[in-house]
Amino acid sequence: MDEKKRGRRKFIKDSLVNTVALAGVAAGAVTTARGQGQDAVGMAPERRNAFTGRSAPSKFVKMARTMPPETPGYTPLQDMVGVITPNELHFMNTHYNLPEIDPAAHRLMIHGLVDKPMIWTMDELKRLPAVTRVHFLECNDNSAASLKGGKTAQGHGRTSCAEWTGVLLSTLLSEVGVQRGASWILAEGDDSGKHSKSIPLEKAMDDTIIAYGQNGEPLRPENGFPLRMVIPGFSGVHNIKWVRRIKLVDEPYMTKAEVASYSSVRPDGKARWFMMEMPPKSVITRPSGGQTLSGPGFHEIIGLAWSGRGAIRKVEVSADNGATWQPAALQGPVQRMAHTRFRLPWTWDGKATTLLSRCEDERGQTQPTLAELSKAWGVPADWWKQTRNPINLFNAIQPWRINADGSIENGFAFI
Numbered sequence: 282m283d284e285k286k287r288g289r290r291k292f293i294k295d296s297l298v299n300t301v302a303l304a305g306v307a308a309g310a311v312t313t314a315r316g317q318g319q320d321a322v323g324m325a326p327e328r329r330n331a332f333t334g335r336s337a338p339s340k341f342v343k344m345a346r347t348m349p350p351e352t353p354g355y356t357p358l359q360d361m362v363g364v365i366t367p368n369e370l371h372f373m374n375t376h377y378n379l380p381e382i383d384p385a386a387h388r389l390m391i392h393g394l395v396d397k398p399m400i401w402t403m404d405e406l407k408r409l410p411a412v413t414r415v416h417f418l419e420c421n422d423n424s425a426a427s428l429k430g431g432k433t434a435q436g437h438g439r440t441s442c443a444e445w446t447g448v449l450l451s452t453l454l455s456e457v458g459v460q461r462g463a464s465w466i467l468a469e470g471d472d473s474g475k476h477s478k479s480i481p482l483e484k485a486m487d488d489t490i491i492a493y494g495q496n497g498e499p500l501r502p503e504n505g506f507p508l509r510m511v512i513p514g515f516s517g518v519h520n521i522k523w524v525r526r527i528k529l530v531d532e533p534y535m536t537k538a539e540v541a542s543y544s545s546v547r548p549d550g551k552a553r554w555f556m557m558e559m560p561p562k563s564v565i566t567r568p569s570g571g572q573t574l575s576g577p578g579f580h581e582i583i584g585l586a587w588s589g590r591g592a593i594r595k596v597e598v599s600a601d602n603g604a605t606w607q608p609a610a611l612q613g614p615v616q617r618m619a620h621t622r623f624r625l626p627w628t629w630d631g632k633a634t635t636l637l638s639r640c641e642d643e644r645g646q647t648q649p650t651l652a653e654l655s656k657a658w659g660v661p662a663d664w665w666k667q668t669r670n671p672i673n674l675f676n677a678i679q680p681w682r683i684n685a686d687g688s689i690e691n692g693f694a695f696i
Contacts, residue, residue, distance in 0.1 A: 346370055347435060355426075355438030358585060359566045364612075364620040365415070366441035368496050373503050374420055374439070376538070377474035380523055384507035387471070389453075389491070393529035396458030403493065403507055409448045412490060414513070415619045417442040417587050419559050421516035421543060425672040427679060428665055428693050433571035436691070437564045437679070440587070442620035445511045446494030450527075451486045459486075463529040467536070468510055471523040478519045479533035479555075480512065488513050491524065513618035514589030515557045516674070518543055545673045548660055553673075559589030561648045562676040563596055563623070563640040574687035577631035582609070584638050587620045591643035596623040602635035602680070603650075609638070617643075629683070635692050636681045651677040651696060662696075 338344070344361075346354030354373040356366055366372075384403045392398035419440035427436030459482070466485045469477040480489075490511040493500060500506040505522030512519050518538060533539065533555065544552040563586035568574055582600070586593045592615050597606040609623040623638070639648040654677045655662045665672060680692025 344370060346373065347438075355435045356441045357435055358438045358440075358564065359434040359569050359572070361566065361585075364442050364585070364622055365496065366443055368443070368498065368501050368504070371441040371443060371495075371501070371504055372418075372420065372439045374517065375472070375503065375522075376476045377472040379503060380472050381502065382471060382507055382523060387507050387525070389508060389525060389527070391453055391457050391527045391529070393467075394460040394463035394531065395454075395529055396460060397456075399453075399457050401453070406448055406491065406508070407493065409452055411446055412449055413444060413446045413494075414488075414490065415442065415444050415616050416511060416513045417618060417620050418511070418517045418520055419587070419589070421518055421556065421559070421673045422671055422675070424562070424564075424675045424677075424679070427691060428672065428675060428677070430691065430694060431570070432691055434564055434566045434569040434679075436570075437562075439517075440620075442587070443495050444497065445490055445492045446497075447490045447492035447508075447511070450489040450491055450510070453491065453527075454486060454529075459529060462531050465530050465533050467528040467530055467534045468519075468521040468524055469526040469528075470505075470521045471525040476521065476538060477534070477536045478521060478538055479530075479536065480515070480519055480557075482529070484512060484515070484557075514559060514591075516543075516559055516589075519557060542671070543673065546670045547658065548664060548668075556674055557589075559587075560674055560676040561588035561590065561593070561640050561642045561646050562586065563593075563638045563648055564679045565598070565636050565638050565681055568636065568683065568689050569681050570689050570691045572689050574629060574683065574689070576687065577629050580627050580629055582625045582627050582636065582638075584609075584623050585620050586623055586638070586640035587618075588640070588642035588646070589618060590646060592617045592619075593621040593640050594643050595641040596621075597639050598623075598625045598627075599637040600627055600629075600634060603637055606639075631685065633685045634683050636683065637678050639678050648676055648678055651693075653677075 344357050356370050356372045387403055388400050390400045417440055423439040424437045464482050465479050466482055467477055467479055469475050492509050492511045508524050509522045510520050510524050544554045546552045563584055565584040567583045582598055586596050596609040598609050599606045609625040612622040615621050641647045652662055682690045682692040
């Protein structure tokens with residue numbers, strides 16, 4: 282072997298030895314630093330201190346749910362971006378107490394008109410095939426606060442949208458075997474009042490989820506930890522939290538929540554019962570009530586649309602109180618029974634006007650005006666503001682009145 286080749290081999294060998302040695306020194310330095318609580322090699326103290334177990338919003342971000350003493354927390358829709366509601370901002374409503382449940386002790390029982398009644402632990406449920414889907418939840422009296430004089434888009438904030446993870450109820454029903462004659466299920470929660478609702482078996486077998494996850498983490502206690510039902514498109518009251526028992530039955534059970542609180546009484550004394558699917562609805566969140574336009578010129582009109590009857594197919598916006606309408610762009614992905622964000626460029630001329638939005642879902646159902654909704658319900662146009670009865674499934678077009686000084690008010694106050 283000539284000297285040139287021998288020298289090249291020695292150079293490569295020495296380089297490898299030095300590389301391994303340096304790696305060992307570096308690893309030792311990191312280990313020592315960790316062991317002694319010192320900074321890792323090359324990491325400044327202020328950078329190391331930025332790492333925390335759980336991050337929090339910037340102190341300059343003031344987003345929060347409202348918590349008036351007489352009402353539950355509302356999601357601040359006017360401050361949101363995108364369509365996913367952070368867990369801590371998801372609207373909140375409870376009928377009884379907020380139970381503290383050990384997931385290791387929690388059980389889900391399915392019985393009634395089944396071949397084989399069964400009980401699952403949380404671990405057993407998590408072993409089953411899971412799904413992850415984006416759906417909104419909405420209280421059935423959402424938007425009534427805006428109708429009654431709410432000043433901001435937060436009056437529509439008893440709706441939120443999240444990514445839910447869990448087991449399809451149809452998977453569990455296939456395990457127990459549904460008997461002929463079963464047409465409804467009775468679902469019951471583990472709160473002190475055992476809140477319960479009747480749900481058509483057809484919906485239970487379709488897309489209902491027994492969820493244990495929300496936006497990538499376990500459910501929060503106020504949203505049903507450790508287990509809740511997510512029934513896409515159905516009003517929030519049907520989405521039983523802390524679910525513990527599902528009974529298959531041959532008719533609705535007429536529970537307290539079905540006969541005392543969640544029927545809509547009309548002026549003639551007749552009532553609408555078992556109103557489940559949330560109708561198509563949209564609301565402009567910017568510019569909206571409580572905000573102020575900085576001046577004439579370009580502004581982007583932004584809002585949310587959703588329907589319990591499918592995907593949103595179209596949103597139109599009017600900047601002249603309904604005289605003309607323009608199609609807004611839908612921000613994808615557009616998903617079924619989920620919030621959809623819409624956008625429209627707009628140049629304000631500095632004159633007073635009223636902004637409106639209306640949506641249409643995949644069934645071709647369109648959001649109505651207040652006059653159209655009154656006619657469909659068979660009530661006078663002024664009934665909505667005068668009645669003391671619960672206003673359920675209200676989805677009339679929301680008007681935002683823009684004054685010449687740029688201030689924005691709830692247009693329902695002027696109807």
